[in-house]
Amino acid sequence: MRALTLLARRSVAPIAGLAIAGIDVWLASLAMTPGMRLWADVVTGLTSAALPTGTLAAGIAAFEANRWSNANRDRTMVGVREPVLVRAQHAAAVALPVLAGYLLALGILGVIAALTGTYGSPAVLWLASLGAGLLLATAVGYWAGSAFGAHWFVAPVGALTFVVGYVAATVGLPVFGMRALFPAGAAMDSVFTRTVDLTFLGKSACWLGLTVILVVTSRGSRRPGTARRVPTIVVLVAGLTAVTGGVVVIAENGQVTAAYNSRDFVCENDGFTLCLNRGYAVAMQPLHAAFAALNSRVDGTPLAAARLEQNVEGIGDLPARGARSVYVERLSSPSDIEFAVERYVKKYGAAPHCGVESIGVPAVDYVDTWLSGADYFSDGSPEPARLSALKRLSASEGNAWFRAHASAYFSCSLTLADLP
Amino acid sequence: MHEGRTGAVIEARNLTIRRGSRVIYDDVSIAFDSGVTAILGPNGAGKTTLLEALLTPPRAGNATIRFVGARVDDSDSFRAFLAGVGYMPQDWTYFSGFTARESVEYAAWLKGARGSSVRSVASAALDSVDLTAFAHVKVRRLSGGLKQRVGLAEAFVNDPRAVLLDEPTVGLDPAQRASYRRFLRGHATDRAVVISTHLTDDVEAIADRVVVIAAGRIIFDGAPAELAAHGTRTEGTASALEAGYLSVVGANAPAQGRL
Numbered sequence: 001m002r003a004l005t006l007l008a009r010r011s012v013a014p015i016a017g018l019a020i021a022g023i024d025v026w027l028a029s030l031a032m033t034p035g036m037r038l039w040a041d042v043v044t045g046l047t048s049a050a051l052p053t054g055t056l057a058a059g060i061a062a063f064e065a066n067r068w069s070n071a072n073r074d075r076t077m078v079g080v081r082e083p084v085l086v087r088a089q090h091a092a093a094v095a096l097p098v099l100a101g102y103l104l105a106l107g108i109l110g111v112i113a114a115l116t117g118t119y120g121s122p123a124v125l126w127l128a129s130l131g132a133g134l135l136l137a138t139a140v141g142y143w144a145g146s147a148f149g150a151h152w153f154v155a156p157v158g159a160l161t162f163v164v165g166y167v168a169a170t171v172g173l174p175v176f177g178m179r180a181l182f183p184a185g186a187a188m189d190s191v192f193t194r195t196v197d198l199t200f201l202g203k204s205a206c207w208l209g210l211t212v213i214l215v216v217t218s219r220g221s222r223r224p225g226t227a228r229r230v231p232t233i234v235v236l237v238a239g240l241t242a243v244t245g246g247v248v249v250i251a252e253n254g255q256v257t258a259a260y261n262s263r264d265f266v267c268e269n270d271g272f273t274l275c276l277n278r279g280y281a282v283a284m285q286p287l288h289a290a291f292a293a294l295n296s297r298v299d300g301t302p303l304a305a306a307r308l309e310q311n312v313e314g315i316g317d318l319p320a321r322g323a324r325s326v327y328v329e330r331l332s333s334p335s336d337i338e339f340a341v342e343r344y345v346k347k348y349g350a351a352p353h354c355g356v357e358s359i360g361v362p363a364v365d366y367v368d369t370w371l372s373g374a375d376y377f378s379d380g381s382p383e384p385a386r387l388s389a390l391k392r393l394s395a396s397e398g399n400a401w402f403r404a405h406a407s408a409y410f411s412c413s414l415t416l417a418d419l420p
Numbered sequence: 421m422h423e424g425r426t427g428a429v430i431e432a433r434n435l436t437i438r439r440g441s442r443v444i445y446d447d448v449s450i451a452f453d454s455g456v457t458a459i460l461g462p463n464g465a466g467k468t469t470l471l472e473a474l475l476t477p478p479r480a481g482n483a484t485i486r487f488v489g490a491r492v493d494d495s496d497s498f499r500a501f502l503a504g505v506g507y508m509p510q511d512w513t514y515f516s517g518f519t520a521r522e523s524v525e526y527a528a529w530l531k532g533a534r535g536s537s538v539r540s541v542a543s544a545a546l547d548s549v550d551l552t553a554f555a556h557v558k559v560r561r562l563s564g565g566l567k568q569r570v571g572l573a574e575a576f577v578n579d580p581r582a583v584l585l586d587e588p589t590v591g592l593d594p595a596q597r598a599s600y601r602r603f604l605r606g607h608a609t610d611r612a613v614v615i616s617t618h619l620t621d622d623v624e625a626i627a628d629r630v631v632v633i634a635a636g637r638i639i640f641d642g643a644p645a646e647l648a649a650h651g652t653r654t655e656g657t658a659s660a661l662e663a664g665y666l667s668v669v670g671a672n673a674p675a676q677g678r679l
Contacts, residue, residue, distance in 0.1 A: 002525075002529070002538060003525075003526060003529045003538075006518075006522055006525070006526065007526075010515070010517035010518055010522065011517070067515070067516065068515065070513065071513045071514060071515040071516070072515060072526075072530075074507065074509045074512075074513075075526070075527055075530050075574070076530065077475070077476065078475055078502060078505065078506075078507045079502065079527075079530030079531055079532075080499055080502045080503050080530065080531050080532035081529075081530055081532060086530065
């Protein structure tokens, strides 16, 4: 233990660990949804950090492995302790500060999350797999660093090995499940998903198994002239674990999330019911006001909202009976609220009835824009006169006009002549 | 010759070493008792190869290696062998970042020391080479002579029965070499100290026995005085021992290679 701490203390791995903690915290902060505090975003940010932190870990491990190997080859050769165990101990002295940096980041983010009331809980298996991926990146660098004599380029080569592996896996592997086996890559966690635990278990098993194999097969883990004293069972178990994990990941096609609505809602009943995920409660007031404005225009028509539930758009969008889905992901500006209303109008208004032709029906387009409260042109160009006329209507005038033209609107037969 | 003595600390019999098609040693047998033995030979004669073969019996092919009378032929005897030998390579290197104490402690740990004994044996080793005052200085900041002493402390940290030192005095100034020799002389009473060197004054100063190797053979094995008796001192030779060495090596050199 003393030798382990001695080696760790006298390496640059602790500095790398601090850098990794900094990168993790920084990228996790960048990934936060504007206006929200969600653990899912923290996990997404940490996942995006896997490439830079893995590259750093690989480079540092290559440097340390190279430095140690070239200084201690003779000592290890005449030492009593088995070279493979000595080698593994040094690898641990490099890997532990790196891993500690990642854990430090988790601790910092956990404290920030507790202080800011961050919603949800971290996906533990996901985070564990990120740790396993960081260990594999370290092992890749360690193996590469052990293979060379003392040269300045060893650390960059170690780091480059990881980056090249990432590019090769991303570009070269045809199956997504195989690509997912590389210990860095983008994946997005969300409040409206559940994690596919099996994939993360498979990743962790595969990466940890490969880590063990890389360390025990690194150059210098064998006494010259002797057979390698690695217990065969260790290599077999590590290999079997890696292969099993890899097969599981490929079988799951690398899928890490599946659509899921926990229905952990907070609701507001004021004329209509709006239910938002507890993590998005901060959007309640502006969103309720926006839908109240919409309802005042479409009251008495099928577009009027009675119960709205926040949901995920696309696969897994299954609102409760009698409820309609509302989509909101961020709250950085008023346009995010307008966009939520616009998506509602597009989903439940005329557009589905118009099919692909909806783009060619300007009258419907103008009405949808008016109902959403959005600008027609995002670049500030003057809006069409017909749309301006709609916007000038009072709530009661607007409601009267929409009721009168609702059937034309929903049948996608509304023309510009119908507009005020 | 000192071949096949049962009381030898370390002994190799029928040592044959090849590098590709080249035969470095062909069926050589040699044994080392307590005291200082100097292995003398021209550059490239295979001094380092011999030490490395003695240190890693599995690399010594079909040779028989005995340590303190016991044959080194399985993992247990190999561990006992490694626990009982010390080694300082010619190009002794240190792990940058380690202090002198840490470097010696790590060597002690590699030699199997555990727990608090790591610190105590390292302290004793540092003290024995007068490095206690520099124990907390980074090795890279020490002078060349002090660095060599760290290497010496590492070689002796496990209180070995046999110590193999490859060109240990190269690069040292006269005062440092004198200090080095005193240390070795003082620590050779109960252990075999084997020094590979090409400096005859090292041999003259401390060796009880000198072994001259050339062309993969032992061409002389005896006391330094016996070697000195082989030659006639002429202009250009520093000492009688050097003259004897040159005479022995010259007599055994291939005819075409002689000057």
